[in-house]
Amino acid sequence: MSRRARRQHAPAFKAKVALAAIKGExxxxxxxxxxxxxxxxxxxxxxxxxxxxxxxxxxxxxxxxSESAVDVKTLHAKIGELTLENDFLEGALSKAGLLSAKR
Incomplete structure (x- = not known):
């Protein structure tokens, strides 16, 4: 007994199947x-x-x-900003000897 590989269905296909189920024919x-x-x-x-x-x-x-696209841009900007802050603080703490090498 072999198992079928997991399939990915397109949203249009899912909608088509769901609409057919709702119709009840x-x-x-x-x-x-x-x-x-x-x-x-x-x-x-x-x-x-x-x-x-x-x-x-x-x-x-x-x-x-369109709303989610704007949110994604804002989130990507925030991620970049936080990454820069983390890198800066990591470097400063390493120079001060307060950050251990084993993270």
Missing amino acids: MTLAQLAEHFDVHPNQITQWKSQLQEAAAEVFGPGGGNRA
Whole structure:
């Protein structure tokens, strides 16, 4: 009995399967056979779609992508700043003999 390698599904495929499950025209077993996915996975994608559907019609609608891009830029800048501070403090503490070589 050999195991199948773990597969990565595209978001579009997940949405397609979840929408088919929500429509209810086919049973979970039929959908699983048709899309070659485990029925538990279909149920999970269906619940994720139903939970996230409210966000589409909420305030801000579909603007999440542009907001997250701005947040990522800000976070990357903060990471760089903190890295510089850590490097500076590490060097200063090493020169003062207060930082042990075994970190």
